[in-house]
Each structure stands twice: as C-alpha cells, then as structure tokens.
Amino acid sequence: MSRERRRTRASVALPVVPETPEVPVPPAAPAPRRKKVVAEAPPPYLLDFFPPETEAGTRLVRFFDRLREGRLSTTRCAKDDLLHWPPRTACPRCHTEELEWVDLPDRGRLYAFSAVLAGAPQGMERDVPFAVGLVDLDGAPLRLFGRVDGRPWNELEIGATVRVESYEVPDGRVFYRFRAIG
C-alpha cells in the first residue's frame, strides 16, 4: 500500500498530456477489417500439426515405420483384448506398458463426413476445399477420423468404401488418410 501511495505522489509533478478530442477510443470502437493472408509462410515448429515420428521425439516409431510401408497399425493390450486408437505406450484399462502391435484393415466405410470450405489452419489453406470423415474400419472395432481424398466432397456418400493410404508430409514424415474408392 505504501509503495503505491509513494508512486501516486511522485506522479503529481509530471506534466499532463493535453486531451486530443478526436483520439479517444470508446469501448465499442470499430475494429479494423480482417486482412486476407497474402503470403503463405511455413508454420513454425509446433504449429505444424504432424506429430514427431523419430526416436528423438516419440516412443511410437513403429507406427510410422509401418505406415511408411503402407500399413496402418496400432497397439493392442493382449490381457484386456483391447485395441487402442491412437497407438499408445500404456493401456488405459489395466495400465500395463507391455503392448503388442497389430496391423489394421486397409478398408472401411464412411460413417459421417463434412468438408472444410473456409477457416483452415495454417499450412492447410492450400488444401481448401477438403473433405474429412469418420470411417468404420472393416473387421476392426474402430471408427477413425481422417482426411478423405479421391473425390470432391459433394460427391461423397455415407457408406462409401474408402481405402487407407499413407502419404508424405513435411520433413520426410508420413501420415495416413482415406481415399474414396466406391
């Protein structure tokens, strides 16, 4: 309290800046118009949505190695007979850290989908419009979310068959997406 009072007293001798009547900004001041992004700079590290994929950054290297071979895989807890998604380092049910790797089916069916026609995050503006969807894998109790390529969004249908594929992303990394085939 005393510190504050001292500060207040010291300020009394300072010259007052005269008011400029045209400058004051009321609480509801009109805001500047949003600018369109002109140049697309690469997003800085950790503004990139792709996860770390090497031993230096993750314990799930096997997932990405297998994906590089074109196969989608995940972890499974044998004790609980529980298939995980995304792949894990510890089972959420029994908390064991001893998990096995299994390959997932490479086909599935669209359960729901939409498309991003506006409002894409940085690094994805050039992809607009793009479709995303939830896919029920054939023969595995998993419904995965992902990008859906291979057909314009307005030609997709619920129930359409999709194939899982891997594709290269920045810095030699890989990720998975779906391709509509039926």
Added chain:
Amino acid sequence: MNGRTVAVVGGATTKFGVRATTWSELAQEIGAALFRAVPDLRARDVDSLFVGAAMPERLAFQSHVAPLAAEQMGIRPTRVIQRTELACASGQSAIRSAYAAIASGLSDIAVAVGVEKMNLPSMAEANTAMACVMDRAWDGPAGATAPPFFAMVAQRHMLEHRTTEEQMAAVSEKNHRFANSNPNAQFYEKTFPRDKLLRLPVVAPPLRLGDCSSMTDGAAAVVLASEDVVRQFPGPKAWIRGTGQYSDFHNLAHAGSLTEWPGLKRAASEALEMARIGVRDLDFAELHDCFSISEIVEYEALGLCAPGEGGRFVEDGRSDLGGDIVVNPRGGLLGCGHPLGATGIAQAVEVFEQFAGTVPSARQVPNPEWALVHNLSGSANVHSVMVYRRGRAA
C-alpha cells in the same frame, strides 16, 4: 450439497465482437465494468480470482494470465489465484472453481473473470489456435476443427432424425433475435431472418455461416460470495444449487454416436439432482449453441423433448419466450459471439440479470426462479452444467 452455500451477487460483460483492443485492455475494461455494476464490491474484499482463458498463449502470446488479470483489474488475491482452461468451457470452469473454493471455506468472496482475444490480423493464425483444441497430433493433421466435427453431428442428425436446415436456421434466427436486445452482443442490431440464414455461404456442409458462432473478443466477470458474508451485498442473488461435469473422450475415434450426448445427460442429471429439481422446473436455460445443431442435440440430451425431436421443438417455438422453456435469452453464442473464456461467465451474468429483472423486456423471462447453464467444450467431449435459483437469502 456439502459445504457452504454460494451466491452470484453481481456481474458484468464488455462489448463482445471484433474489438480493437488487447487482452490486457479487455481485463481492465471488465474490471471497470464489474466495479461499476456491483457498487457494494470493494477490491480489498476479493480474496480470490479465477481467470477463465482458453488460449492466451496462442492468441495473445501470454502465459501466467491470472496475476496479469488481477493487476489489470486492481485486485490482489490473498487466498486463491489461478487460471482455468477448458477450451470453450473455461469460463464456467472459473465459476465452478470459485464455487468449490468458497463452499470449502478457503475463500469468502471470489471473482470469476473470463477474457479472450480471438481476432488476429490473420484468421489462419486464429484458426490454428482453435485447431489445437482437438487431439493435435492425431486428429489435427487431417484438418480437424470444430466446424467439420459439428457438421458431421448435423449430417448424422439429419440422416437419423430427418432434421432439416430450416430447423437449424430456426435456432439461429431465435438466438440472433434475442441478441438484438443485448447491446453487448456481437450481432446486436443485425437481423437474420430464416431465408437470409439459408442463403449464407456454407462453411462446413451442411453448416452455413449463420449456423456457426464466431471468433469473438470479449470479457465477462461475476462476483461470488459465501452465505456467511452475503449480507455485504443487499441486492438480488443467484444461488448455485447444483453443478455437474462429465468428460467422455478426447480423440474423435471415441466420439461414439454423434447425435446422443451421454456426457450432457449425466452432467445435467447430477446438477439437477443436487438442486432437487427436474428439468421441467427450469424457467430458462443458457445452452452452448456453438453451432445451431448443438442446441438441437442439447434439447434432447436434457430431456426437454424426445430423442430426435429437437428440430421440431425449436420449429414449434417451444424454446422461445412463451414456450416450454426459454433457451438462450441472452442471444446465445450464435448471437453474442463466443469469446471462449468469457462465454460461461457471460451466461451467468445473464442468469443474474434475468433473476434481478434488469434485462430489456424483449428477452425478459417472466418471473424466473430456476435456470440452467450448460457449456460443452471441444468436440462435445466434456459437458459442464450449473443450476441457479433466485432468492435473497440462502
């Protein structure tokens, strides 16, 4: 309900919208507005401050925002100071944490404030921040953000229950109409008749611009007091009678049925049981209409209508003034905008002002006694609910 009883004794909001101001300036503005709105509040009596802020690191390049907000507002907390982050429900989290601190005896008088500055010169940068709400490493690479997720909810609801775009527009039209009696709403004095809403551009099919809440800058604050000190505030009060919360999943692979929200059912029944009332006892509700379809699913999950009947419920005016229950008289997130950390608190301010009878007559619920506030966060994976009752004494 254990512990001391807690009341909201006043509150305020700033103007919501695209604001030419900084995060810190918004905190000062809400501090000034709060002390004006609650003249019985003395800064030295506020022992605790809870700051709802969803993503200041990304949107204002600022961490450790709780002491920053305290300084901006002229408050020096002596008991509890902390930020609460729960994405779109960060504001209600601040209120629930303040409630818990007061009920337990740790705090006597607390302020819950929410501040969010979301509009940046680059919309892509703001969209990037919003995308981090999802499972960034696994759902993020596909381009997961809220609009395509809730678009899939709408698609499934249309498929399973024959819900129509017109019914979704009815939600948006109602909430924008209420927002026209709320000068602090982002879309104050902007009319959105249904035919206009149905012509707006598609953002994420089937959702159009008018089905989506917007990027909003704004702040809101409420004062909470224990029953032991409440006589300091002789005015009207909104007593917290119940609260519930449920966290279901995070990765979108675990969303289950998109059209039933069991987490909301569970959080709401917990809150209503705590208050010892049923959903039909509610006079109005502030529901989380981040998208028009959300409000429709929420009617059903709350049991205001049968599953699948949400579209008809709004179309028939049953969530409007004069209906079964008034939903979102403040103007909702669709009409007011959605500054994440401030939203849940602005809803509580509306409850207080409705109970006090101080809102414009165009949106005043007649003689309300019970109100429910709901926030979802992320992909509707977490639901947070509070139940308030009007009354002068505990």
